[in-house]
Amino acid sequence: MTSSTVPIDISAELESHRSDVYLMVGNSNNADIFYATHFFASDQFAYFQTKDGKETLLISDMERGRAEIESRVSDIRTLQDLDYRAKVKERKDPSLAYCDCIAEVLQKGGAKRVAVPRDFPYYIAQTLKEEGFSIEAMKSPFAQLRSKKASSESDIVKKVQDACNSSMKAAAEMVRKSEVVEGVLTYHGFALTSEMVRKEIDMTLLEHGCESDSTIVAGGTGSSNPHWEGEGPLKANEPIVIDIFPRSKKERYFADMTRTVLKGEPSEKLADMYEAVLAAQEAGIAMVKPGVKCSDIHNKVCDVFKERGYDTIREGSNVGFIHSTGHGVGLEIHELPFVGNSDVELEEGNIITIEPGLYYPDVGGIRLEDLILVTSDGHENLTEMEKRFVY
Missing domain, CATH: 3.40.350.10 (Creatinase/prolidase N-terminal domain)
Known part of the structure; x- marks a missing residue:
């Protein structure tokens, strides 16, 4: 601070x-x-x-x-x-x-x-x-x-992201431990719902001195709506997009992370979408360093999707990759710099997300999001949680 x-x-x-x-x-x-x-x-x-x-x-x-x-x-x-x-x-x-x-x-x-x-x-x-x-x-x-964080600010964000890691692990563990009964995930004998997973996330965050509003636990085809919070029973063989963006109750700084998980067997289409999102994210993260234009990162992500046959916002599509690649995170969950169609150059001290996704209403959504600190000679990924699709 x-x-x-x-x-x-x-x-x-x-x-x-x-x-x-x-x-x-x-x-x-x-x-x-x-x-x-x-x-x-x-x-x-x-x-x-x-x-x-x-x-x-x-x-x-x-x-x-x-x-x-x-x-x-x-x-x-x-x-x-x-x-x-x-x-x-x-x-x-x-x-x-x-x-x-x-x-x-x-x-x-x-x-x-x-x-x-x-x-x-x-x-x-x-x-x-x-x-x-x-x-x-x-x-x-x-x-x-505010877009350039001092080391004291970065340390706070790291602490909040650690809480985010713990809550995401708790959510994924619920999915892992669930059983499939007639196509529905069950947990300790009850249907596993978005609300149950969200409650576990909230409780874990509170234990770490953090809070979160509007946490996304969106299953099935509804996950094709990027900001749908999700509701009701979660089903087998369907994607579950979990997006957690907690804030420290004391220091007021945010963190951010998304994982997409699935219990059962993904369709060939979903498996291919996941691999495409992972490849696009890895390509975007690899570019992060001071002096790189946000638009160059965004265009690289779009290029990866296009090479794999997916539609992007760059061509005006309303399905596929339909949002920007990322955004700054700090005292607001969305702040400068915005990693999209902008020629703004990254600077040391920026903390940004790299969060490509693919969304098709008849299939569902896949999104992966890591929180990245721009350092003097490159970047540091603040996101510990593994990227595992099938549980």
Whole structure:
């Protein structure tokens, strides 16, 4: 995580927008806010950075003690410092009083031109305009910074991916231990369902201090929908796509992994699809190093599929390989850089997925996903889990 002694400099972006200050308002579920402050709070608070690099945190009174310990921002002000209660009494509206507190911080800092993120709260922007400030929405100045992980951040992601490995092993073990009864997988005498496997994944992640929403355990032909979560009994001889993307409950960083497994005997088509996805993924991972364009990796994956007779998104197909090759992972599950039709070059410190897949509604889906750290001279695969199709 970012050290409190290391500045996060966005002065160049502020200068290009001719802005005096950058202002964010929200809670720690906003990745930029958490990255900039290293402070977790579920209630709304505000972050300011001036064009001179001075940072300020505006929080509720009861959060001061914790913020002084946890936040990387040293200038901490509370609503009480700004007579919030008096402003509420005067305005007869807590929301407007909160805006007045923000305005007072800006005024005392000599700021008139305020840059805000594109998803900035509308009512705060309008109130600040009424109070004489100019407001300009701009693209996140932190997104590119967040894409290059410091070693401390990479260590957190590695820890979360270790939890992901454990949960994926637990899920695969349920499939391995299952028995086939009239074409349905059974586990300890009950039909093995997507929900049961997902529960085992969740429990394993919690034991490792992680959590995950919308985990995918998709069986049968429904697995041809890449983001279908899956439901109901799992069947023999059909693909089961398991996609786990946990987040550390404490440090807030994500990890990501997908495996496709099958109990029984795969059809010739499914076996060929699996081998094609594995070959495409291996080719994509082998290319990962600093200076390589994301589009080159994506095109290589498409080339492997085309050579094996499969349709791809590059030709506009809506079956076969129908999504990008990967994406950055960090404080958001999908962040920069995006490994698709982009000429952005990989940099040391990027953490990306390589996750080719094939999807045919009459057959099902196959996807394999590893999490890759871009190093100074190549890459490190953070994904331990074996790639085994048939159990």
